[in-house]
Amino acid sequence: MSEPDARTPRERYRAQVREEVKQHAWEQIATAGASALSLNAIAKQIGMSGPALYRYFANRDELISELIRDAYRSLADAFHARAEAGTDLGDLAHALRAWALADPQRYLLVYGTPVPGYQAPEDTVRITAEIMSVLLDACAAQQPSAVPPSPLEARLEAHLDEHRAWAAAHPAGPAVLHRALTFWTRLHGLLSLELSGHFTGMGFDPALLYTAEAGTLTTP
Amino acid sequence: MSEPDARTPRERYRAQVREEVKQHAWEQIATAGASALSLNAIAKQIGMSGPALYRYFANRDELISELIRDAYRSLADAFHARAEAGTDLGDLAHALRAWALADPQRYLLVYGTPVPGYQAPEDTVRITAEIMSVLLDACAAQQPSAVPPSPLEARLEAHLDEHRAWAAAHPAGPAVLHRALTFWTRLHGLLSLELSGHFTGMGFDPALLYTAEAGTLTTP
DNA sequence: TGTACATCAGTGAACGCGCGTTCACTGATGTAC
DNA sequence: TGTACATCAGTGAACGCGCGTTCACTGATGTAC
Numbered sequence: 001m002s003e004p005d006a007r008t009p010r011e012r013y014r015a016q017v018r019e020e021v022k023q024h025a026w027e028q029i030a031t032a033g034a035s036a037l038s039l040n041a042i043a044k045q046i047g048m049s050g051p052a053l054y055r056y057f058a059n060r061d062e063l064i065s066e067l068i069r070d071a072y073r074s075l076a077d078a079f080h081a082r083a084e085a086g087t088d089l090g091d092l093a094h095a096l097r098a099w100a101l102a103d104p105q106r107y108l109l110v111y112g113t114p115v116p117g118y119q120a121p122e123d124t125v126r127i128t129a130e131i132m133s134v135l136l137d138a139c140a141a142q143q144p145s146a147v148p149p150s151p152l153e154a155r156l157e158a159h160l161d162e163h164r165a166w167a168a169a170h171p172a173g174p175a176v177l178h179r180a181l182t183f184w185t186r187l188h189g190l191l192s193l194e195l196s197g198h199f200t201g202m203g204f205d206p207a208l209l210y211t212a213e214a215g216t217l218t219t220p
Numbered sequence: 221m222s223e224p225d226a227r228t229p230r231e232r233y234r235a236q237v238r239e240e241v242k243q244h245a246w247e248q249i250a251t252a253g254a255s256a257l258s259l260n261a262i263a264k265q266i267g268m269s270g271p272a273l274y275r276y277f278a279n280r281d282e283l284i285s286e287l288i289r290d291a292y293r294s295l296a297d298a299f300h301a302r303a304e305a306g307t308d309l310g311d312l313a314h315a316l317r318a319w320a321l322a323d324p325q326r327y328l329l330v331y332g333t334p335v336p337g338y339q340a341p342e343d344t345v346r347i348t349a350e351i352m353s354v355l356l357d358a359c360a361a362q363q364p365s366a367v368p369p370s371p372l373e374a375r376l377e378a379h380l381d382e383h384r385a386w387a388a389a390h391p392a393g394p395a396v397l398h399r400a401l402t403f404w405t406r407l408h409g410l411l412s413l414e415l416s417g418h419f420t421g422m423g424f425d426p427a428l429l430y431t432a433e434a435g436t437l438t439t440p
Numbered sequence: 441t442g443t444a445c446a447t448c449a450g451t452g453a454a455c456g457c458g459c460g461t462t463c464a465c466t467g468a469t470g471t472a473c
Numbered sequence: 474t475g476t477a478c479a480t481c482a483g484t485g486a487a488c489g490c491g492c493g494t495t496c497a498c499t500g501a502t503g504t505a506c
Binding site: 228229230258259260261270271274279280 | 491492493494495496502503
């Protein structure tokens with residue numbers, strides 16, 4: 001399980017401090033949002049001088065990029081883990097919610113309103129493709145819908161079949177593409193409103209609504 | 221149509237400058253997001269000194285509150301206008317999308333990730349209730365679903381019927397409550413992902429997906 | 441119509457703050473012979 | 474095993490910046506007699 005660590009003590013130490021910085025960064029994001037992330041404040045929490053962090057991250061943007069990468073990676077891992085235990089779409093839906101609730105700001109950093117001037121590092125597209133792939137697999141494993149698509153749906157699915165850049169590597173048919181997108185957008189709508197606090201004061205239990213909505217995806 | 225303006229010239233002037241400030245505030249939000257809103261920057265654009273704005277707004281928070289209020293008000297007006305032209309749920313869906321696309325940052329200010337330390341003014345809840353009321357009316361006018369609810373849906377609707385604080389003033393039945401929530405969350409999922417740029421690069425046309433999703437609400 | 445006064449818009453200087461980032465430097469840790 | 478050197482972590486001072494906000498003040502606009 002644990003291989004011998006080929007890294008030098010210095011490398012290990014560097015990695016350790018980087019982790020510590022990122023951990024405090026997450027805490028800061030959790031309380032004040034991503035746009036308020038401050039290197040100086042993190043350094044203070046850690047007990048270091050501000051400039052010391054520049055030994056570990058080139059600048060603020062690199063730190064944020066790293067956090068976004070980690071967040072995507074974490075979701076991809078959660079999806080893979082769930083997929084190995086079975087390809088049920090409902091299970092995947094609840095794995096998604098569990099991941100989102102475990103750290104709301106992490107979810108919002110990835111799927112929420114983007115940080116103003118910032119744009120995500122290009123290697124995240126590979127991880128999002130990975131996530132989509134797990135989702136497409138689960139949708140493909142689902143038994144197809146019994147009800148025939150409406151004319152509107154048929155038109156959409158024909159369109160999706162011709163514009164499948166996002167699922168290029170996947171052999172899914174149009175109905176599967178459609179279902180994957182629906183899964184993503186519907187559940188995101190619920191999660192994003194819940195995590196942003198838009199349901200507070202309304203009285204009902206978001207979990208029930210989520211479960212019901214997930215149910216429409218597994219047997220439409 | 222236009223009544224005689226009872227305001228003094230000074231009051232008119234004040235209102236005019238307030239409007240100008242808000243307009244530049246929106247432009248600034250559009251380019252850099254709400255958390256980057258700066259009174260000094262607005263003053264500079266307008267050609268005034270920074271402190272001059274304090275004649276018109278008590279502080280930064282009051283300005284943001286005003287913007288949020290205006291955004292809610294604008295959506296409520298758009299909904300009312302649409303509802304007067306007919307109570308079709310699909311039309312309401314497209315009115316929502318048109319309103320969102322007209323000013324993406326306005327939509328995100330209201331329904332996106334909340335500004336960190338900030339909390340909305342309490343009088344917005346009245347406007348959101350208004351918006352919900354139009355939505356509930358449209359859902360109630362819709363002909364009820366032909367398919368009976370699944371056990372999961374039945375359970376949810378019973379729950380909603382018991383926890384209807386958000387629709388207290390409305391005589392809607394549980395199925396209508398359910399449909400209104402579904403309308404809101406599904407369309408928000410699509411809009412929020414589209415406006416945040418999460419569909420860019422995927423290749424398909426968000427409008428088609430939106431129309432298809434709206435279609436599932438009008439005839440489920 | 442003219443004068444005396446009050447109200448209000450806007451200015452410029454100033455305060456304290458925290459930010460990201462650079463730079464020269466100290467001291468500890470590792471490496472080569 | 475000991476010495477000479479290179480590498481690297483971390484510090485403190487400094488730079489320039491823009492922020493929100495307060496304050497004393499000037500000039501213009503309105504109001505009352």
